[in-house]
Amino acid sequence: MRIDIIDRVETFHRLRDNWNAVYDADADAQLFLSWEWLAGWLPNLSTPWVILAARDDQPEDAPYVAFFPLRFEVKADAAGHLTNELKMAGSYAADYTGLIARPDAEARAIAAFVRQIRQLHWASFSVDNFRGSALRFRQLLAHFSQATFVATPLNRVNAHDQVDNAICPYAQLPPDWNAYLDTLSANTRQKIRRLLKLVDCGDAYHITHTTAATVQNDLRTLLKFWEARWRSRKGDSVEALVRSNFFMLLRSFERGLLHLPVLWHGDRPLAALATLMDARKRAFLFYITGRDETFDGPPPGLILHGHSIRHAIANGFTRYDFLRGNERYKYSFGVSEERLHCHVIATRDHRNLGGKLDPHAVAGALKLATERHQAGKLAEAEIGYRQILETAPRDDNTLHRFGQLLATKGDHRAAKRIFARLIEVRPDTFKPRLCLGQSCEALGQFSEAADAYREVARLQPDAPGIAGLLSRALLRAGRNEEALRLVASGAAAQPPIDGIPLPQDMPSASPRPPHTTAPTRAIPA
Template identity: 60%
Template sequence: MYIDVIEDMDAFSQLRENWDEVYDADPHATLYLSWNWLFPWLENLNTPWVVLAAKESGSASRYVAFFPLRLDTRIDGTGRLFNDLRMAGSHAADYTGLISIPESEADAIVAFAQQIKRMNWADLVLDNFCGSDVRFSKLVSCFSQSKFTISQTDRVNKTDQVDNSICPYVDLPEDWDAYLETISSNTRQKLRRLLRAVDTNSEYRITHATKETVAADLNTLLRFWETKWRPRKGKLTDSLVRGHRGMLSRSFERGLLLLPTLWLGDRPLAALAILLDEQKKSLLFYITGRDESFAGPQPGLILHGHSIRYAISRGMKRYDFLRGNERYKYSFGVKEQRLYCYVVATRSGSNLGGRLDVRTLPDALKKATDLHQEGKIDQAARAYRQILETDPRNENTLHRYGQLLAGKSDHVAAKRVFKLLTRMRTDTYKPWLLLGQSCEAMGQYLDAANAYREVIRLQPGVPDIFSKLANVLFKAGRIEDARKALMTSYGVGVAGGEGDASFRVH
């Protein structure tokens, strides 16, 4: 089996037809692994991602399996950087994993694992992995226990004891009455009564979001959701709301969102965000929000009942409550499926290959720079060095590491860094300025003078640069040269021409 690594949107966009073919053939595929959901998600990710694409041979034109992944960067208290390889949909997708044509699955998984082991990471986070026991077992068996540890992640919420690795769902029959016979008589009677009231009572109504109303309907949903969850989630709430809004808005634009809202007159009572998978004939309940001050009929029961009835009328085959075994879900006659939540970690605790993934270096540099700005100098230095072990000519890292060394008065090391930068950044003055400052700090005044001359050649308007040049020349005993520099700074013509910076000192 041959693996291609897809890592840009242009290449991913060309996979649409092939991806849909594999998605349709995979009995375990869910909306979160559809091309239609993944495309806008990957397009808006702020961390690197890759899609591993498997085909029977290097010359084959059709892929038989895909494994979308993302790369995160973390840093410990000592400044050591690590990469985590995660499922591409992590932090938004209730279901993750891979998709494959069934007859190619085993070989594709082995090839995926071999490719993954050639990448640079410390943890492979298999979070919310959805698939058969055979699929998951085949994948983790490719990581030998002599080199890796494999541990399960506890997904039980300690506050309410909800197990988020359990996903209740309903297999939908062909008509509504047949569905009602699958639930308890008490729930059946409630649903009939409540939906009849909505259908016949002009006070209550249910609307579905349209192009004209979706922004307002999302605002209603997320306002209710925020009111309920902010006391528990605190500062995290704002980023969660932004994330929900972005993902749901993009889903609506691609025809993937059903957003029913229950109203009492002009007062919204509750709303559901449901993802719509026409390919797999599934509705996936994502989040809900309700007016907690409303004391009338149960809005959640009404909206879920309405949505299940709607799904059946559209010929859908599954109504999925997604993650969490909350008690109310079981009144709808659900079955359960369980997700795999595991971490495969290197026994060394360090990245495979002993270096960072080059795709993650911008994020690694940001983390190192944050440490530097916080005054955590030793940790920042360690992080900068680790980045340079992966990319010794990373210009931004060299620049900041050199500044850190100079700030520590390690001007010998700083000079080496800045000299390298002057050869790499031939069209900018800053490396020369920093080199001159380090040389001056070490008493290497002639070297400093030559560096400041380069600054003048590249950018004569740098504040006080002529004074800096004159100062080091004076310290080097080059009194006449210092005088020329000062005269030039005041715009006075001297031998060699006004403003002339052509001579070097030796």
């Protein structure tokens, strides 16, 4: 079986029909692995993602029979050494993760997936919130040998309230609303009927469904209530969670995946409940709710869940999924349970497989190294830059920043070598040659510096101050006639580049001592 790596949105879009065929055939498939949800999620990820796509070797154009969406993160230890963490692509917005496969190809596809995963470069693989059969998960873990890897189960019990977030209650829905109510206790059944009658009459209370005109306001209302409830628990992460949920739910609405009823008392919003709709699997997935904690009246949560379940049944849905967490209130809705699989697989030496960063994670690694560089943590930044160049030796941004770091340290000989490599990669840009000239000046190699500055002038004739830098280098190289001709032309009167001072005494031909350090440039913000 052959594995192709899909890492471009355009390619993923072309897979829609093939993806949906596999999705429909897989009994374990769920919304967060659907083409529709991923099409709104993947293009907006801030970390690189890949989809492993499995198909038979023959014929050459055989359709794919399984897909495994993953993403990369970059981590740094205290010394600055960078490693890659492989995650499920939906984390952390998706309550469920996993893979999809045709039943007749599942075992072969999983074996091929793991062979490919072991060729990627990572130190840990977080297989978290994996929804699928116990057999599927065992097949996945079985291909990671204990000689190389350590597989550790993750505890998903919340220490604050003892909620087990690996348990997922769900209600199987019959085709008739009254038949569903008959599955509930008499007390819950009577309460739901009474509360829904309260909103159905539309006197004091009523429910609206979000539209294109109201979706942003409705989401803000929902998330404002949610934030007020959870800020004390979520702490500094609450703003990022609100922002992430807003955009994920907005994109879901745009793709026809969001059911969002809002409960009102007159003109006052009391609560909102966001549910994701999987039309292919006929499932409602309750995602997030928020209510006005100052309201003292009928229970908004019970009203909105009852309303949503009734709406789901009326529209032919067969499953109402409460997603992760075995909170007590969910069990009043006549639910069964499903358990998620949560493990982390790590290399025994805690280093990336193959000893290198994964090429897909270079941008994230550069971001971390640059942050350390800007913070003045030069030793940590240097480790990161060197790791990146082992994987991507021609990455121009890394070469530029690493050269600047070496120049800042005063290692101009090494900086010169890096800038020379950068010129090979970017021969038509002037900045690498400017940096090369500065390093050559710092080494007392004034003739080479002059040649570099002359190339800057050729590539960027109006570069401010370049004539002055060239004149200075020519004088210090003893090429006085060239320098004086340049001065006589008036070009050397231009303002300096990025604050680099021009020589005040141009006629002087006395060279700067070789050990003098030339100014260095700040790394870009």
